[in-house]
Amino acid sequence: MLEILAQAVVNGLLIGGIYALVSIGVTLIFGVVKIVNFAQGEFVMIGMYISFFLATYYGIDPLLSLAISMPVLFLVGMLLQHFLIRRVLGLGDMPQIFLTFALSLLLMNLALMLFTANYRTVHTWYSDEAFHIGEIYVPMAKLVAFVLAMALSGILWVFLQTTDMGKAMRAAAQKPEVAMLMGINPNHVFAVATGVSLALAGAAGSLLMPFYPASPMAGQVFVLMAFVAVVLGTLGNVRGALIASLMMGVAESLGIQFVGADSGLIVVFLMLLLTLAFRPSGLAGGGAR
Amino acid sequence: MRALRSSGALWLGMLILVLLVLPLVVTSRFAIDIFIRVLLFAFIGVAWNLIGGYAKQLSLGHAAYFGLGAYTSTILQIDFGISPWIGMLAGGVVAMLASLPIGALCFRLRGPYFAISTIATAQVFMLLFLKFRNFAWGAEGTTIPNLGNAPLMMQFEAKAAYYYIALGLLAIGLAITYRIERSWMGYYLVAIGEDEDAAEAIGVNAMRIKRDIYMISAFLTALAGTFYVQYIYFIDPTTAFNFNISVEAALVSIVGGVGTLWGPVIGTVLLEATSALLQSWLGSSFGGVQLTVYSLILMAVILWRPTGLLGVLTEAYARIIRADPEQTRKAALDG
Numbered sequence: 001m002l003e004i005l006a007q008a009v010v011n012g013l014l015i016g017g018i019y020a021l022v023s024i025g026v027t028l029i030f031g032v033v034k035i036v037n038f039a040q041g042e043f044v045m046i047g048m049y050i051s052f053f054l055a056t057y058y059g060i061d062p063l064l065s066l067a068i069s070m071p072v073l074f075l076v077g078m079l080l081q082h083f084l085i086r087r088v089l090g091l092g093d094m095p096q097i098f099l100t101f102a103l104s105l106l107l108m109n110l111a112l113m114l115f116t117a118n119y120r121t122v123h124t125w126y127s128d129e130a131f132h133i134g135e136i137y138v139p140m141a142k143l144v145a146f147v148l149a150m151a152l153s154g155i156l157w158v159f160l161q162t163t164d165m166g167k168a169m170r171a172a173a174q175k176p177e178v179a180m181l182m183g184i185n186p187n188h189v190f191a192v193a194t195g196v197s198l199a200l201a202g203a204a205g206s207l208l209m210p211f212y213p214a215s216p217m218a219g220q221v222f223v224l225m226a227f228v229a230v231v232l233g234t235l236g237n238v239r240g241a242l243i244a245s246l247m248m249g250v251a252e253s254l255g256i257q258f259v260g261a262d263s264g265l266i267v268v269f270l271m272l273l274l275t276l277a278f279r280p281s282g283l284a285g286g287g288a289r
Numbered sequence: 290m291r292a293l294r295s296s297g298a299l300w301l302g303m304l305i306l307v308l309l310v311l312p313l314v315v316t317s318r319f320a321i322d323i324f325i326r327v328l329l330f331a332f333i334g335v336a337w338n339l340i341g342g343y344a345k346q347l348s349l350g351h352a353a354y355f356g357l358g359a360y361t362s363t364i365l366q367i368d369f370g371i372s373p374w375i376g377m378l379a380g381g382v383v384a385m386l387a388s389l390p391i392g393a394l395c396f397r398l399r400g401p402y403f404a405i406s407t408i409a410t411a412q413v414f415m416l417l418f419l420k421f422r423n424f425a426w427g428a429e430g431t432t433i434p435n436l437g438n439a440p441l442m443m444q445f446e447a448k449a450a451y452y453y454i455a456l457g458l459l460a461i462g463l464a465i466t467y468r469i470e471r472s473w474m475g476y477y478l479v480a481i482g483e484d485e486d487a488a489e490a491i492g493v494n495a496m497r498i499k500r501d502i503y504m505i506s507a508f509l510t511a512l513a514g515t516f517y518v519q520y521i522y523f524i525d526p527t528t529a530f531n532f533n534i535s536v537e538a539a540l541v542s543i544v545g546g547v548g549t550l551w552g553p554v555i556g557t558v559l560l561e562a563t564s565a566l567l568q569s570w571l572g573s574s575f576g577g578v579q580l581t582v583y584s585l586i587l588m589a590v591i592l593w594r595p596t597g598l599l600g601v602l603t604e605a606y607a608r609i610i611r612a613d614p615e616q617t618r619k620a621a622l623d624g
Binding site: 035036038084087088091092093094095096097098099101102103105106108109110111112113216224227228231260263265266269270272273 | 539543577592595
C-alpha cells in the first residue's frame with residue numbers, strides 16, 4: 001500500500017515538472033504583460049512537433065532539439081507579442097481573452113490539417129529504460145525531463161533575480177508606469193517576457209517527446225493544468241506556480257491511482273473548484289483589479 | 290429616428306415572413322439541415338449573449354447546460370416514458386438549478402479566470418457522465434428510440450417540423466432578450482459589464498443580477514440541448530458536453546456583436562454560411578478547416594471590429610437610407 005502511494009507520488013512529481021514549465025510560462029506572461037495566454041498549450045504542442053520532425057527526419061534526439069525548439073519559440077513569442085497581443089492591451093477582457101483563445105483554436109486546427117490527428121511518438125534509447133529505488137519504479141525519460149525542467153525553472157529564476165532584463169520584467173510586472181519612468185521600454189520587456197514564456201512551453205514539448213505522443217490536441221491537458229496551477233499558486237508568482245504544478249501532478253496521479261484511470265482530471269478540476277469555494281480571497285484573480 | 294424604427298418593423302415583418310415560408314420553398318434536406326443548425330446555434334448564441342454579452346461574464350462552459358438539458362430529457366424519455374416536450378422544460382429547470390452553485394463558485398473570479406473556471410465545470414460534467422456508466426449509459430451513449438412520426442414525443446418525419454421548433458426557440462430567445470434589454474435589469478447588466486465595481490458602488494447588487502441572468506441563460510441553453518439530441522437521435526457525453534458548443538456560443542456572439550439583440554444571429558449566419566460553403570467546396574475530408582476559418586474570422590473581428598459585424602451592417606444601412614445629402618456629407622466628415 002505504502003509503495004503504491006509512493007509510486008503515485010513519484011509519478012505525479014515527474015509529470016508535475018512538465019506542468020511547472022507550462023505554468024511558469026503562463027504566470028510570467030500574466031505577471032508582466034497582464035494577459036492570460038489561452039494558446040500556451042498549443043506552443044507545447046508545437047514544441048512537440050518540432051522535436052518529432054527533427055527526430056524522425058534528422059535523427060536528432062528530442063533532448064538535443066531543445067536547442068532548436070526553445071529559440072524558435074522565443075522568436076515566435078516576440079513576434080506574437082509585437083504583432084498580435086500588443087494590439088489588444090488595455091482593451092478590456094473580451095478582446096484579450098478571445099484573441100489568444102482564437103490563436104489556440106487556429107494553431108490546433110492548423111496542426112490538425114497539416115499533421116492529421118494521428119499520434120506521433122519518438123522512440124529513444126532511454127524511452128524504455130528505468131531504474132528502481134527500493135520498490136519504486138522510475139522511468140528514465142521522465143526523470144531526465146523532470147531534472148531538465150527543474151533546471152530550466154532555476155535558470156529562469158536566476159535570470160529574473162539577477163539580470164537587468166529580469167529586473168526590468170519584475171519592475172514592469174509590479175508598477176508598469178514607474179518602470180516606464182525609469183526608462184524601461186515596456187514593449188521590449190513584454191516581447192521578451194512572451195518570448196521566454198513560449199520558449200518554456202517549447203521546452204516542455206521537447207522534454208515530453210521521448211515518452212508522450214504528439215497530437216494536435218496534446219497541449220490542451222497541459223494548459224488546463226497550468227491554469228489551475230496558476231490559480232492555486234499566486235498569480236504572476238513563479239515559485240507559486242512551480243509548487244502548485246508539482247502538487248497538481250501529484251493530485252492527478254493519486255486520482256488515477258485511487259479513483260480510476262479516467263479520473264485524474266476530475267480530481268484536478270475538483271481541486272480548482274474547491275479552492276475557489278474556500279480560498280477565493282487568496283487568489284489574485286478574485287480580488288479587485 | 291422614427292423613420293428608422295418603422296422601417297425596422299417593416300424589415301422584421303418581412304424577415305419573419307421569409308423565415309416562415311422558407312422550408313416550403315427550399316426542400317433540399319441538406320439546405321434545411323443548414324437552416325436548422327443556423328437557427329439552433331443562433332439561439333444558443335442568444336442565450337450566451339445574455340450573460341456573456343450584456344454582463345460581459347465571458348463563459349466558456351455553456352456546454353454544461355446544453356448537456357444537462359440533453360441528458361435530462363433523454364433520461365426522462367427512455368427511463369420514464371415522459372415526452373421530451375416536458376423533458377425540455379425539466380432540463381431547463383435542472384440547468385437553472387445547476388447554474389446556482391456553479392455561478393456561486395465562478396462569479397468569485399473575474400475576466401479570464403471566470404472563463405477558465407467555467408471550462409472546468411463543463412469538463413467536470415463530461416467526465417462524470419463518462420465515468421458513471423450505470424447512471425446514463427457512460428461513454429457509449431445511447432440512441433433515442435425512433436417512434437416514426439410522433440409529434441407528442443418531439444419526433445417528426447418532416448425535417449421542416451424541426452426547423453419550425455428551432456425557429457420558435459430562437460424567437461423566444463430574442464423576445465426574452467428584447468424584454469430584458471429594455472428593463473431595469475438590462476441597464477444593470479450593462480452597468481456590470483462596463484465596470485462591476487462602479488456598478489456596485491452605485492447600489493447595483495451585482496452578484497444577484499449575475500446569478501439571475503445566468504439562470505435564464507442556462508435555462509435557454511438547456512432547451513437547445515434537448516432539441517439537438519431529439520434532432521440527431523443520439524446522445525453521449527462527448528456530444529452533449531462538447532467544448533465546441535461552448536466555443537461556438539461565444540464565437541457567434543462576438544463575431545456578430547456582443548450585447549446586441551441581433552448580434553448572435555448575424556454571427557451565426559455568417560459563420561455557418563462560411564462553414565457550409567467550405568464543406569461543399571472541400572467535402573468533409575479536411576478535419577480542422579472549419580475551426581481554422583472560424584478562428585481567423587474571430588481574430589479579424591477582434592483586431593479590426595471589436596464591436597462585431599452588426600455595427601458594420603447598421604452603419605452601412607444607416608448610410609444607405611440617409612438619402613439626405615447634408616447628412617451623408619456629415620457622416621463622411623465624421624467617418
